[in-house]
Amino acid sequence: MSIVHLETITKRFGDVTAVKELDLLIKEGEFFTFLGPSGCGKTTTLRMIAGFYYPTEGIVKFNERNMTTVSPENRNTGMVFQNYALFPHMTVFENVAFGLKVRKLSKEIIKEKVEDVLKKVRLEQYIDRQVSQLSGGQQQRVALARAIVIEPDILLLDEPLSNLDARLRDEMRTEILRLQQEYKITTIYVTHDQVEALTMSDRIAVFSHGVCQQVGTPTEIYNEPINDFVAEFIGETNLLSIDYVSKTPDLHSYQLCELDCKVEVKNDGANIAAYDQTDKLSMSIRPEAVIVSEKSLEGLNVFKGIVKIVQFTGAAVHTYVELNETVLIESTNLNKGPATYLNVGNEVYVQFPAEQIRVIPEMKKI
């Protein structure tokens, strides 16, 4: 088990900066996720931790040891690749035993350890199979077992679930979490899937364009995004541009640019992100926080609109309300039966509760 410390890491490929001045401290035993769209630098960062790339600038430390230019085979990390990278000419046993053989353990110990870990991933009956004869989920578990069995200091997972179908993905998610908790290995997980990130992680780092935008627990990231990119990338949200107008001790007042009316936001750190004078501002409100009603509503931030689309997804109902030609607001409610569904074309009232709005600046461009 190790602490991973990245100190102002920069990685350039030719003229392209893949990762820029990244500072991260990943704690011992933590399940840490790199989240971001493709090409955001998350995999590059993971590969620098594994040693497949060396940073152009900056230092990689495991505990207090400088690992910046240590070659991958001397790092004792266990990596699970996106395509699993199982050795096609070996059986399940040989694949899992590979790392132990390299470590020159005795045959009996290898056998014992492999059998033990295969039991943990519930593959003991497939021990002598060729890997090509396994299903996708089983191959995934072999890859996991192969990475875990060497008792790595850090477990690295590079989009491990992206090749699996939805149901299997759910199953493997719990499996990975269970194993991680059992072995208590510091784990770094790369994904572009925000649901995976939110459900599995202790902490998340959100990447965009090579820059780490925000680091925080899933609830922090979801509830208190620091800019419009994070707010939009994680979960659904309604994003409207605003300009600052005035403030009282309790409320800040902003002008909604597209609606030509004001919106009041609770004056609290949880509602107003840090920004400076020059920043362009937006307000974000999650669909589940938007109140939509056919009856007139009391209180702040009430607008009138027309129901455009009602989307039924089973557990929830999405209602899209048009406030004017450019503004369409999404509202999500749990399914409470047909009587509660709104009708398309009806005029309705929409409320943004002042304590549910988050004011955020635009992401800094590099």
Place this chain on the structure above:
Amino acid sequence: MLNAERRKTILLLIPVFLILGGYVLYPALRTALESIHKNGVFSLQNYSDFFGAKAKANFEALWNSVWISLASVFFSACIGLPLAYIFNRYDFPGRKFFAGIAIMPIVLPSLVGVMAFMFLYGEAGLIPNAIKDIFNLKNVPFSIGGISGILLVHAYTMYPYFYMTSSSALGNIDPSLEEAASNLGASKFKVFWKVTFPLLTPGLVAAALLVFMVSMASFSAPFLLAGGFRVLSLQIYFSKINGDLEMAATQSVILSMVSISFLLFMRWYQSRKDYRMASKGIGAHRSEVNNPLLKWVMVSIGILAMIVLLLPHATLLILSLVPDGAWTWQTYPQSFNFENFILLFEDPYIWEPVKNSLIMAFLACIGVFIFGIFTSYALVKRKFFGKNLLDILVMIPWALPATVVGMNMILAFNTPSPFSFGKVLVGTFWILPLAYFVRFLPLVVRSTNAVLEQLDDSIEEAAQNLGAKWFYTFRKVVLPIIMPGVLSGTLLAFVQAVGEFPTSVLLYTIGNRPISIEIMNQLRMFNIGQAAAYGMIQVGLIAIVMFISSKFLGVKAEKSLG
């Protein structure tokens, strides 16, 4: 910063560049140098002689080579493409069997094939004489020789290039593309011209260039059939025999320029167009031929084609059973037995060429095997400056006509050089294994490249991540995975080296004369049976290698030729 990765790459590249520089680049440069010398003094006299009026024969030979090659491309395409289309798109009884027969010309080594054609369709050939006897004609109705002979042999031996590339291209076309075109209202004819054919063109162009290059380089067919007809590859040989090494070098340079420009054109063309299919999971769709008349017409054509295709093989077999002196003035051979084969194993003098060929091919293949793996690994898996140069260096011996490779060897190693450890190699045993090594290196590199490109980088990374050092990873992970591809390439190189004629005829000595040279000698002495028996050994070896490749190495015979 010179990190560990970079160090490994450089360590890998030093021997690769040394060997390629010493045995590919240096000989080629020596030839170029020789061509601009007249009697040891710098001069462009050779080139002005080549193109000038003084030696009209040279220019004529160049022109003949070019148009013979163009005609060969045309005839090969006319046979290969329709055959591929019929076998891939229609289902009729025996289709699979006929499709297997269609690639049989590739198991006939060129010299042996030409020999079989001579005895089949030549002046005294079995077919023309049989027709003459059956119909009671005064003279033979037809016979091949000269241009017609060369073209027939070329069409027969080279159409498989077209057949195989179009077959694999047709197999790769997603049927849903054609279905989509039909669905949008295109007629069958239109679907073929607007969808199928454009998708086939990259493969067809590649095959056309390949056939052009192979036929520019063709040596055995003109050697045995040309008569007074001149082609450039043969002129080189004559110049060398006449002792005019400088003119031979000039002719080599000109022939190489044609071949290398075609190689570069081919590389450019293949990089320009890439119709890789976007969809996965392609299923074959063949229309079944239901009309019974059409069905039987197709089957009979198939049977007829099969007989024509296998006649050379059959002829070779029959000839090999004719004992020495049993077929002299008669139209047809009279007696058959296994004497030639028995002699082969009992008479050490007759066995010697076989032994020589096997030993030299084996030596060349050990080199090609080891060196091919490392070169290919460097090419596919390592990043470095000058990769394109390495790629071209490796492919040069493939593009160069065998005669030119032979000339390069002569000119480079008839004087001591550091690459031959200060010894003269020409006239020794070692010159031939070295020539075979250079000639068949590209074959192994190409087949190894193909498997290495399939090997995802993450496999190596996974091994490294689990703690394995580079060499351990290479031994335990990379090698076992690529071995089938490497072995099939090496085996193919082996059988081709055993049958190699053009470089052998330029470089052999009495002590190391290989099979092909002995075949030539036996033909000169009209000992046809023994020559055919030697040929049968080669055919047998090729058949064994193809069987091993497809059975144990999982490599399709068609692919191994690529």
